[in-house]
Amino acid sequence: MKERENFGSRFAVIMAMAGSAIGLGNIWRFPYMVGEYGGAAFIIVYILASFLLVLPIFFAETVIGRRSRSNTFGAMQKLAPGTRWKWLGLLTIVSPIIILSYYSVVGGWSVEYLFKALAFDFTGVPADEIHEFFGRFISSAWEPILVHTAFVAMVGGIVLAGVKKGIEKFTKVTMPILFVLIVVIAVYSITLPGAGKGVEYLLKPDFSKMSAGMVAAAMGQAFFSLSLGVGTILTYASYMRKDENILASGVGTAVSDLVFAVLAGFAVMPAVFAAGIAPGAGPGLVFETLPFIFNKMGSAIPWLSAVMAIVFFVTILVAALTSAISMMEVGVAYLTEEKGMKRVGATLIVTLFAWVVGILCSLSFGPLSGVRLLGNSIFDFLDKLCSNWLLPAGGLLFTIFVGWKMSRSDVFDEFTNGGTLRANVRLFKVVWFLLRYVAPVGIVVVFATNLLM
Numbered sequence: 001m002k003e004r005e006n007f008g009s010r011f012a013v014i015m016a017m018a019g020s021a022i023g024l025g026n027i028w029r030f031p032y033m034v035g036e037y038g039g040a041a042f043i044i045v046y047i048l049a050s051f052l053l054v055l056p057i058f059f060a061e062t063v064i065g066r067r068s069r070s071n072t073f074g075a076m077q078k079l080a081p082g083t084r085w086k087w088l089g090l091l092t093i094v095s096p097i098i099i100l101s102y103y104s105v106v107g108g109w110s111v112e113y114l115f116k117a118l119a120f121d122f123t124g125v126p127a128d129e130i131h132e133f134f135g136r137f138i139s140s141a142w143e144p145i146l147v148h149t150a151f152v153a154m155v156g157g158i159v160l161a162g163v164k165k166g167i168e169k170f171t172k173v174t175m176p177i178l179f180v181l182i183v184v185i186a187v188y189s190i191t192l193p194g195a196g197k198g199v200e201y202l203l204k205p206d207f208s209k210m211s212a213g214m215v216a217a218a219m220g221q222a223f224f225s226l227s228l229g230v231g232t233i234l235t236y237a238s239y240m241r242k243d244e245n246i247l248a249s250g251v252g253t254a255v256s257d258l259v260f261a262v263l264a265g266f267a268v269m270p271a272v273f274a275a276g277i278a279p280g281a282g283p284g285l286v287f288e289t290l291p292f293i294f295n296k297m298g299s300a301i302p303w304l305s306a307v308m309a310i311v312f313f314v315t316i317l318v319a320a321l322t323s324a325i326s327m328m329e330v331g332v333a334y335l336t337e338e339k340g341m342k343r344v345g346a347t348l349i350v351t352l353f354a355w356v357v358g359i360l361c362s363l364s365f366g367p368l369s370g371v372r373l374l375g376n377s378i379f380d381f382l383d384k385l386c387s388n389w390l391l392p393a394g395g396l397l398f399t400i401f402v403g404w405k406m407s408r409s410d411v412f413d414e415f416t417n418g419g420t421l422r423a424n425v426r427l428f429k430v431v432w433f434l435l436r437y438v439a440p441v442g443i444v445v446v447f448a449t450n451l452l453m
């Protein structure tokens, strides 16, 4: 059998995992969720969910992935042969491909906006036009499909190049640059006239906005943002070398993801207020707000505005790509390892699936907007199905698997590299407690209250 690829260094692992975590979830989804659920209170619940409920699942997935050195299905076969756990393996192959489908539609939007930025399209036109453009663009039939196609093709291309030459190489270079870019944009946004209200919105919690639905949405966002519950982190962990540190990569990824989300909040929300747009404007928030700012700025210094716009949409595009490749890798690892397919064929199948389902999602903003699934458009339905249900459910099952099915000594061995990592040994009890009790009970409680209220 061909030897399995590995990531080349600790830095590469963290960059790949952070690359998966940091994406549209941070720049596009987080700000509009904050806006929909009322600002700082949502952020606090989100942070609590990230560290108490979701980080333990990061450890669960990495333990499973690195111990088994397999795709999610193979991992279940190796660690619990002949049991029903294989269904968890299968679920977590399907769910990332569904996410990839609608995610690529938004990835396509960022391609479109990057083109517009490159053409100086945000400068020198009336501000209303910018606002209207978004609505017209996403509801048209062909243009969004065209850019969606371009996005999916780029993802397929990188995944095809392989774990080391494709994923590792791409994320190692792009992730550090992303951080610099988002800081630049946040600083600029905060200094806009009228931005103070946005800063206040992000920092001053209003707890009267708390509700069961908000807590469920915050938990779903935490899962989505850390790429958990769908086997992506498990799959990346299967490419981790045995001498790497699971605790450090988990905390490193979670902290960078959180910092990035907050930075994105500061990049977007002050601009929302400065532009006089409603924070609860929904999925279009980033795409409607930022161009407005670039437009305003363009009337003063056109070239600077154009540069900022290009920088911003390159940031979104790159962040989206590094996440999308992690979703695709789950299916590709499964098809190559379990079904004996070549990497080319496997990549092609996953790409085609995401492309077709993505087209339906894209059309659900326009010609197919009349198709409702439980009251939602196809796009919203799939997003809610995944974020609020499939991801937490997958995560719940992963923690139960590690906390209750695997032996404590195996988990200890994996988490502490055979007892050699001192800090990990010391913290193991806490992690074990979070894994066995806090995370599963917490997730079930959030599910139940959301269903009952």
Ligand code: PHE
Binding pocket: 020, 021, 022, 023, 024, 025, 026, 096, 099, 223, 224, 225, 226, 227, 228, 230, 232, 323, 324, 326, 327
């Ligand atoms: N975490 C990614 C983001 O924030 C999205 C993602 C979800 C990636 C699930 C992989 C798996 O954009």
